[in-house]
Amino acid sequence: MTEALLEVCDLVKYFPVTRGVLRGKQIGTVKAVDGLSFTIQPGETFAIVGESGCGKTTLANLILSLMPPTRGDILLRGQPISRLSPEALMLYRKSVTAVFQDPYGALNPRMRIGDIVTEPMAIHGYPRHTRQQRLQEVLRAVGLSAESAQRFPHEFSGGQRQRIGIARALALQPPLVILDEPVSSLDVSIRSQILNLLKDLQAERGISYLLISHDLATVEHMSDWIGVMYLGKLVEIGHAKAVCSQPRHPYTATLVAAATPPGRTPPWTLPIVGEVPHGLDIPSGCAFHPRCPYAQPTCRTLTPALSTVAAQRQVACHLYTNATSADTWPPPLPPAAA
């Protein structure tokens, strides 16, 4: 097995919620990311799927080392970033770049495209002629003309701006690019262009993607692996196509059912109950239990750990703690709920 490109080990990020004039009194904690572990292999796409407020963006910020984790670590090619010297951390930041959701907010309106794309290279001390050479190369790679470098962001449409954002992310030739909802703010008829571009760039350059999205159909199309997140925890990890065709966690099943095109039967239909709770008020035990038709008394008290239930599939659910129930899929509803 090849060495993992990026390894996330029991990563935790808590945000204190404070009150009072001097913000001295802590009234609670938002567990935005609560013990995540997964690995990204070179050249592969790992997708994080979840609804708003589940901690997807906090995870991206942690991996971009824009904030320190409360606990846990991130390893790039085996090197833990918590122990890196400031110089080595600069090198790490060069290896992990990002494309953001909103192509309007992500580009400085007062800078020319050429300066936007070359700024990361200037920060990392690339000589001028390398920067110019690389600029031409990445603009061509994302399908923009060389003259675009002289223009300003407002002269471009949403789809073109997202191409500029991709060019900027590629300029440092990173092995890993984080794609935070890369198409959700684009027009529907533009989305497939950008998705195809991202796939082509991956095939040409062998880069890995961490794709963050709430749209399961896009994720299935783009990814090798899927991690499903619910309120700061991963509840299921597996091969993208397998997870979408045979979800094992009830929450994954509701996501798959909601994304199943009309006229098709979802692989596992179960009723959707209630809404995602607020991050300040996460239910005890399994966080999904108030919305889960399979909830048993243990689910209210004991948090299920992510464990391997089938080949290449990890699920955090008490349905699978006694091995027998893993054989019948989808699991039969408990008599009380049915």
Next chain:
Amino acid sequence: MLPDAQYANNTPLLAVRDLRTHIFTRRGVVKAVNGVSFQVRAGETLGLVGESGSGKTMTCLSILRLLPRGARIVSGEILWQGTNLAAVSAATVERVRGKQIGMVLQNALAALDPVFTIGTQVGEPLVMHQNMSWRAALRRVVELLRMVKVVAPELRVHSYPHELSGGMRQRVSSAAAIGCAPALLIADEPTTALDVTTQRQYLDLLLELQQATGMAIMFVTHDISLVGNMCDQLAVFYGGLLVEYGPRQQVLSQPSHPYTAALLQSIPQLGEPRDRLPSIAGEPPDLGRLPAGCPFHPRCDAALDGCRTGEPPPVFTLAQGRQVRCWLREHEHDRSAAGSL
């Protein structure tokens, strides 16, 4: 003369005929709605699908006469139960809006006033349009909140919008919209701001409300995959035109306009993995600078010379009451059916 019952069945609730709404700006005229015709029958659901800037929201705002400054209905008719809403006074429209036609907006947080309680906001149309006393209105609000499945409605009446979750706010604004039992509910991207699982719950609720009240719904969305199992008729907008209109199943399974076909192809579908998505080249047009001829021709693989010049293609009526604005369908045009709308 037709008997009354049959007459009621055949006359559409709302008939929009060749509606043109333009926005007059300093930089020129933006043809936001450029000749749109459709109809909604009682109890029917019409899906309006299009990308941002395709004219679908301006069509809805024209019907409700809530157009922003600078925008004006330049021609066409909006027949609401026989009255042309495009031509009557503002006071007449006010009697229809909120009472006979309800509206749910995309962003429920922005649609609700933060300084008034839920009870006040849902109750206001009842007091305004139905001359209810506030006491009676608040009792009715509790019933309405129960209808839209808000938990503990007696307590929620006294809540403020910020105390509710996104899904709950959208339910509350729907309760306000259906309070006066409108014959038509216009829902403009009601689920776009909601989470995936909440989205599905809300759509189910809309269908349930429709079954309970018999109201017609105009459902506006940019997401064609969302309308798949809830609309009777589908209207596809592009560049200010209604490019395709017809029964939902036919439009989705055999799209007759190249834009509809290409759009359906380009969307990833769960459970149908493909290596590469067929994509539509280019970008949607700027309504202030529409190309000559068909607005889709610069992106259309099948465009002919005739598509690139002159006026946009006219409406061709096909079998099963389908309508399409594409020269490729001219030979299928059914002259005998053309007058029906």
